[in-house]
Amino acid sequence: MFERSVVLPAIALAAIAGFAQGAAMDEDEILGGAEARIREHRMAGAELALADSAGRPLPEGTLARIEQTRHAFLFGVCTQWLFHIFSEENRFETRPEAARLYSDRFVELFNFGTTQVYWGGYEREPGRPQYDLTQANCDWAKRHGIALKGHPLVWNNIGAPRWIAAMETDRAVEAQARRLEEVMKRFQGQIAMWDVVNEAAAYEREDAWKANPVLTKAMQEMGVEAFVRLMYERARQADPSALLLTNDYVLDERYEKRGIAPLLDSEGALFDIVGIQSHMHAAPWTPRKIWDVCERFAKYGKPIHFTETTIPSGDPDGRRRSQQERGYRWLTTAEGEARQAREVELFYTILFSHPAVEAITWWSLTDDQAWLGAPAGLLRADMSPKPAYGALRRLIKGKWWTTLETHASAGGRVDFRGFLGDYRILAETSDGRRLQGRFSLAKDSPSPIPIVLRPAP
Known part of the structure; x- marks a missing residue:
């Protein structure tokens, strides 16, 4: 049994209770x-x-x-399609022409990338992580002046390998911590930011129990707050120079209590950046919601990164239909692409105007193999740019470029x-x-x- 526990200090409880200072805007x-x-x-x-x-x-x-020549603000994209850990593919080798087009579109507009290190796909056999694939990603990023963040070091959903299933919970926690340390030390100086614990707020949801029962059970026994703090302590020790992010899609008190507050004490914080997921498969966020989310998390006095952003370019009802209708394919449409471009311009403009926000990462650059099968890319499956890509180019390299x-x-x-x-x-x-x-x-x-x-x- 675990003896470690975390009692939230008064400074953390006060932060959860309040919003950022300043008058509310309509x-x-x-x-x-x-x-x-x-x-x-x-x-x-x-x-x-x-x-x-x-x-x-x-x-x-x-x-x-x-x-x-470069923005200080980080405009990013996840690099998963190029360096695909789940299929163990470097697409420059397996699909060179598509990879060249993807790479050209990426570096034309973006200065920041998220490289994936999900433990479950990354180290399917103990002691055999896909370091070569991550190194290829780092080499590509260095050639093109792209800053990199690693995602995620810890996740109790798809983020842990099956071979830990037979472990006792205390051994699983230590294996997870050692894995975190090994990856960070391996790429120290090449990957300067890390999403440490991913989605702690709803760690006990049903799919986590199915995908990774041993680590989910360990978090429950230990207390999710104590588990989160331990992982950030080990991450800070592994690479003191790295910037450590929290990251979640649950944007209410659960995130604050489980993913942020355990990292606060009278001496400061064990994290450097608040990570916000903003996948909008069901509907785009309103301007009011965009601003309120920024204000809610700005109160911690840390930069905010929007770490995972999606606005699809297909049927607005596509998410429901893809779940309920057998054989339904959620495809991009001309009308959907026009709507996506409008929403992308609105979303980026509001975030770029908020002083706490320092980065926005679009999740799937291309529709090809995009998450949830959605038409989620700024590029179509053939790597041709959608209107939303053009809208961002006019902002990032036009209106906001000197x-x-x-x-x-x-x-x-x-x-x-x-x-x-x-x-x-x-x-x-x-x-x-x-x-x-x-x-x-x-x-x-x-x-x-x-x-x-x-x-x-």
Whole structure:
């Protein structure tokens, strides 16, 4: 029997009881104020001080072309289709043309990926995890400048292998903790974020008992709060530099009491980011719900990541029909794609305008083998882009992307305002020199930002 238990401290109970500070907004204010909030929270102004490699300020009148190269905000997609642990496929090897199209669409728009390490599919035989597949994912991400998060280290649903079924519950808990440590240490320095415990709020649901009775029983015996805290303690020890996320689709007090509060105490928190799932197979969220979810979890003073987002592009009743009608295929439609594009633009705009949100991950980039058989992709099964992909491109690499052509004033100074992120600058002086440099823009960037430019090829 387990002796460990967790008593929720007063700080955690107080957080559960309250919402984020600030006056509530109505739907018109949520939508109507989005652009102003985006300018306030996602942009910054600074003076740039341009100098050559000898430290001499560039002459007044120098032409400066400033181009954003990366958002600070994380716009992401799950990489499951490319590196598929359940079929043990690297699709660059098994479906190279489709993989190339998928990869090109991914890197054109996104800067963040979620790589899957579900224990049940990842280590079907003890001691034989699919490290090679994850390493291939890491190598691909590094080539394209994609930051990676691992998902999930712990899940008592499909997330544990069948070979632990014969273990006693205490041994199963230790096996789970060791597995967590091994994966984190293996990819330390390559995967900087991890969903640690997935979906603790409804850990005892029926399908969890069917899929993984031993770990579910262990969580019940130990107390889910104590189990959650133990896993985060072991994760923090395994890689102190990693960012640790909570993650759940249950967005009420159960999530707060079981998945967040056990990680809070008078010394701080054992997690770094609140993860929110937002699969909308049944119906899209209203602006009011989107904002209220952000406000509810912003009170913890941690960044919010929307970790799993789905808005299908087919029959609005497709989820019910796929469950109840034999042979029904939930396919994308022209009408559904137009509706998906509208909802995607609304959802991303509201989240991008909320100061606590730092990442949004779309779950299935393509309809091919999408979760629940839904037309859930931003791409069709043939990897052609849907209107929703185009809508996001117009936002992420258009409306929310900074390019500027201006001239330096005396002392090589340039007044600049742009979206937070990384930039490239190309300068042309009146005497024909072409120089280039790079800089990053953050809310706390110094002003002026000193930039040394070197000869451009």
